[in-house]
Amino acid sequence: MTTYDVAIIGSGPGGYVAAIRCAQLGMKTALIEKYNTLGGTCLNVGCIPSKALLDSSHHYEDAMKHFAEHGIEIPGEIKLNFKKMIERKQAVVDQTTKGIEFLMSKNKVDVFTGTGTFKDATHVVIASEKENKEIEAKNIIIATGSKPSTLPFITIDKDRIITSTEALTLKEVPKHMIVIGGGVIGLELGQVYRRLGAEVSVVEYMDRIIPTMDGAQSKELMKVMKKQGVKFYVSHKVSAVERKKNEVTVTATDKKGNEVQFTGDYCLVSVGRRPYTDGLKLENAGVKVNERGQVEVNDHLQTNVSNIYAIGDVIRGAMLAHKAEEEGVLVAEILAGQKPHIDYNLIPGVVYTWPEVASVGKTEEELKDAGISYKSGQFPMRALGRSRASGDIDGFVKILADAKTDEVLGVHMVGARVADLISEAVTAMEYRASAEDISRMSHAHPTYAEAVKEAALAATENRPLHI
Template identity: 50%
Template sequence: MMSKFDVVVIGSGPAGYVAAIRAAQLGLSVACIEKSTNKLGKTGLGGTCLNVGCIPSKALLDSSHKFAEARDDFKFHGIAAKGVSMDVAKMIDRKDKIVGQLTGGIGQLFKVNGVKEIKGFGKVLAGKKVEVTADDGSVSTLDAENIIIAAGSAPIDIPPAPIDQDVIVDSTGALEFLKVPKRLGVIGAGVIGLELGSVWARLGAEVVVLEALDVFLPAVDQQVAKEAQRIFTKKQKLDIRLGARVTASEVKGGKVTVTYQDADGEKQEVFDKLVVAVGRRPQSENLLAADSGVRLVERGFIYVNDHCETEVPGVFAVGDIVRGPMLAHKGSEEGVMVAERIAGKKAAMNYDCIPSVIYTHPEIAAVGQTEEQLKADGIEYKVGVFPFVASGRALAANDSDGFVKMIAHAETDRILGCHIIGPSAADLVQQVVIAMEFGSSAEDIGLTVFGHPTLSEAVHEAALAVEGHAIHIPNKKKR
């Protein structure tokens, strides 16, 4: 086996496999090391995102949403659908087939682009060498002109609720239930907890979400967060309990008793299944030899600069294992940037324009700064809001919860942020990402012609509303 490469990538998740492919496209010899094995017994190309994260969760979210829509909402369209039921095993099987198709696709892309796929655990040694430990325990060493560390992240464990992947599960286990639990507990009201809770709530589970923080979705613009909390609790019947800190759990007779503390004292709940979704941590254990020169910082992240360079020349780190949001698209673009810099290009990345999405229904999506952040920074701003209930396209689709919120600088009118809760929010926000990337003003979007009737018109109207010029809602009087 060839043992010297221009680029050795550790990890084949969205950051790693994209970096490997782009480096190969640029004419470099590339090896990509992946330690995990998927459900089919093959190398788990695609990392967490494709195998047990973004893609399988979206498959279940879409299946469960279609079921809930058929059961609850078809009648509003005049469609009679009696006795609608969900075959959970078939839903899980469909999810697995999608995962298999996409991970197999990465394997094909590696072959087409000449990326060498290596199964094993990669460890960075001194002198830009990578030690690979195969599944059978055999060890080999690769020489690299450049190393890209893309080892990703893993779910955080908490002592009060030890994972057994049977009754108490992490996000991976919550994608594998073969029947709908009667009562489902979720620890953590973040992105993962809300998405997974939504899936099983739609299928009929009574879902209780226990969140230690007193504020719902603290990183989200709070006008959006309050609307989301109202929809999830009032309309979708998610039981979200804030200020609820889990202190213990006991599994007995196939059920779990959870003890938690809130403002009223100690309480207990019994669940059929418990999902622990309190965040993720970088997978940096045993990744670096003591003399590698690569430095770990707080909570196990690898230190890098704005260009994802570590303190060792020729060694880079990208994705969940470095600072910034743990988002697949952020990691992928870092991978591209690094591959291009290795090839001599002057690539850079704009961290101010990274969109974030929560794939509940309605979706929650954002780019830029929140109103709370701007207030804290003392930046003067103006806001335009347009509700989907005033959108003809949203009403026609019977999907009119939520709104678009546009924030612009008070003096320059430059767009500082956009926050959306509503139908297709993930796709709508991308229009604003492009606008912000080009330094657009709210007026620029207001002067753009949008097709009618479309959901995108809500973005247009929110931009107009910044100056009190929205057409299809009454405007607030400007002071």
Template identity: 50%
Template sequence: MDSYDVLVIGGGPAGYVAAIRAAQLGFQVACVDAFERDGKASLGGTCLNVGCIPSKAMLDSSEKFEMIQTEAHEHGIQVEVASVDVSRMLSRKNGVVDKLTGGIAYLFKKNKIKSFFGTGRLVRQDEAGWVVDAAGTEVVARHVIVATGSNPRELPLAPFGGHIVENSGALSFEAVPGKLGVIGAGVIGLELGSVWRRLGAEVTVLEALPGFLMAADDAVSKEALKQFKKQGLDFHFGANISEVKQDEGGVTVTYAEGEETKTAQFDKLIVSIGRVPNTQGLGAQEVGLELDERGFVKVDSHYRTNLPGVYAIGDVIGGAMLAHKAEEEGVALAEQLAGQAGHVAYDAVPWVIYTSPEIAWAGLTEKAAKEQGLSVKTGQFPFSANGRALGHGDPRGFVKVVADANTDRILGVHMIGANVSELIAETVAIMEFGGSAEDLARTVHAHPTLAEAVKEAALAVDGRALHM
């Protein structure tokens, strides 16, 4: 029976990063992963195969198409006819995915990580460690890391299949649907709905909650809703779905909106109502691995489960289901196993929605800070007063800084606009170091850049914005 120091179950962002970092630290590492794409084993989990990466490729392609149609003439560029070749667009998307997933396989080889394709199942603990069935081969490991990720949550009234799809299906439509329904106005629903809306679909979003992006700062969610409605997305909030029927022609959804019952017909329906932990085939019940009431693996602050030598990270333990959060947990745990002080600053994990305009935030919203009894001051600066944004042709949105009124420490930063997925990083760094709005305001920013809006928002905290 082969023996390893660390065996990782799951090859997504949490698992493959944990495996690589553990190997860098001198551990003998193996990883077992059951994910497959197009009938072939493929490392990288949901994120690289059917989530983060392919969706961004499609978002970028669709944005270029819309820019050619609606904005090119403003730059003096005349295009007579623009059309969409969906098959070529999908081929490009798949090429990006292949390159990145292949890169992980290369990194495994480089770091001498043994890879098993299939399900990893906890079998028993003996003197040498944990015996694990790694895709049909029993191996033993001193440390086992469960990083099995999550799966799309299925709506009981609308099981996946046919014209009803989750994120992976929505990234593989062979043609642009005429009418597209989206259940759930969260990150996935907004991003995928935006892709097909830009390519020509008529998109209707049904959201059960009464408000829009309620986790975001109120100012951001209000601006985002205005922008998305202007783009043609049709939103229905407080939509209580009572029936979903599917036939060869499409999908019919019946829902209540207030006191009124409505029916909508779609060619395709995307269900994006969250994700559930993936513990199928893990052997949790057989070995006594403790799960919480929602099915997530229970861990302490050091990712230890109730079973000695078994740890868990990523989506399967709950919290923010973000690839970068999962990666950081993988690094932190590997370093802890090596006796180092691995740590994740959860209060400074950035959130990003890759729509157009993009949305990004980290830390507390103004409302949440006040609910915690903190005295706050805020500063806000619009991209409409930023030279690079005007030159780029996209002055939508703003940057908002929330700071402690007594200490000036930054509590949160919230943005909506072009490329804010990149701009959020510097504010996270400031927050990681417990920095103040003054620290951010005194930092020299290159001119002209979008990042100057971040500096100006920090200056605005004390009413010192220079260009507003």
């Protein structure tokens, strides 16, 4: 039996990054993955394929609606080859997962394909179709991620009533896709299929979409997506989802108590995700989970069993690939005797619709609830020369700063490329910058980033230059 310094169960962004960092720090490392490809949900059926479809559908929409205004004339009819679009998405996935295989080989990480199950706190049995193997590890990291959630009365048939996984491999563009849930996944995939010609109806239980983000972002994104043709039904509680042949009917109750029905050919259930620990047999190692199914960990991401750690979607906190990566590095460095840290307040959140939505730090609602005195500065993207040049004039940048110290407490953006732009805010907040600090930094012209400087000027002295 081979003995490892660390064994990692799950090869998503948290698991494979933890494996790389452990190997870099000189540990003999094993990575266990139940599926035939590495990368977990994110690379196979999440972040990467959804972004590939978002980009492809964006190009299609531009060709259909915006090329002419740029003086680009395409002779003949523009046609959608949906099969080719799905094939390209898969090619991107395949290339990315092969890249992870290369990184494992480069860093001399031993990869095992099969389902990892705890025999006890230091032994893992790996069951595959061919054989069962057993390895020993001084330390074990649980990085098994999450799976799509559903509602108790919904039967996911993976054909017409689907999750995000199936939405990435459809054989046709829906005529009418009903999306249950106005969060990140539902909005991103809803926008993909709206661009490709589907009617899209988003049914959301809360009174606004992306309810965990700043209220101004929810309002702006809904306004823009309504212009794009997406229909929204907020404050609607779904009570039934039924399929008859190729027709799906969703029944919901609105805020006035009236029953409403929606009929379409596909229903995307995107009501969140749940921690995935099925088959791990955590009880054999004595590892505790809480009432939400999350593996319980302390501030060092250590479970109640001292040599077993857990990271990513399987523990508390936002279910974000980059959060899992940071946690994977943190555990590896703790095992190496270092003293790393993560500031969870500074992990950004992004919605990859167009316009994109990005946030870091506290929302305005959170500051109000906490009784923190703050000031706000906001700048519209349409006032930027770069936005007008590209035609991406929707959105804004909002900076929230402490009323007394001027320290930046939160930054919230909607607009073109804000998924990349949010890193400026993360950097500034990591060094506890004030709004004035940002306002005095030179920003290249013409860029979308100028909106950050202008919002900082608005927060500092209410003196933006270009409005």
